[in-house]
Amino acid sequence: MSEFVSRLVGVMMLKRGPQDLPAGTVPLLAATILYVAATALSLSVGEGPGNTAGILLLAVALPLVLTRIVLALRRRPARWIQTVTALFGTSGLLSLLSLPLAAAAQGAGANASPDPILTVASLVLFFWSFAxxxxxxxxxxxxxxxxxxxxxxVLFAVSMYVITTLAGPLS
Known part of the structure; x- marks a missing residue:
């Protein structure tokens, strides 16, 4: 497992690609569990959205389907498992890294002015996730x-649109 996490960190550092992750359903399942657990924890910080189960279901289903579509359009369907494993695994690790920031921002309260360091750190993680x-x-x-x-x-925008349309606002 530590080798798997090490490879995910390599992808997060832009030194490895999805092709460097092990193929198969076990790594995909591990990455999916990590992603679901981290996303559920993130959604539970603060008041959270009203439809957590619907959001989680869509947050898993959309990348699975959209990745299949994009790879099929480029005639690379054989890369689906490793691509989704990389997307779920790195997103799960980034969500875990962002939890302390979200908890600290929540602890400051709604009426407090946002901490500039927390804001910058959150923005860096957000943009790094796109990278x-x-x-x-x-x-x-x-x-x-x-x-x-x-x-x-584009896939982020499509996912956010579908999730907010079907499951309601995220905050």
Whole structure:
């Protein structure tokens, strides 16, 4: 397991790609469990959204389906398992890294002015997540980083639209 996490960290540092992760259902299941657990923890910080189960279901289903579609359009369906494993695994680890920031921001209270350090750290993690996803898509699609980043941004926007439309607002 530590080798798997080490490879995920390599992807997060943009030194490895999804092709460097083990293929198969066990790594995919491990990454999915990590992602669901981290997402559920993130949603539980503060008041949280009203429809947590619906949001979690969509947060798992959308990347599975959208990744399948994008890879099929580029005629690379065999890369689906490792791509989704990379997306879920890195997102899960990033969510765990962001939990202390979210808890600290929540602890400050709604009426307190936001802590600039927490705000900057949260923004860095948010934009770094796009860099990681763009890196994953670059490798999965055999394209440039800019094209991979564009795919990551579009899929994020589609996912947020579908989740907020079907499950309600996230905050």
């Amino acid at each position: 990681i996803d763009g890196h994953i898509w670059r490798h999965a699609l055999d394209t440039s980083f800019a094209a991979g980043l564009a795919v990551a941004v």
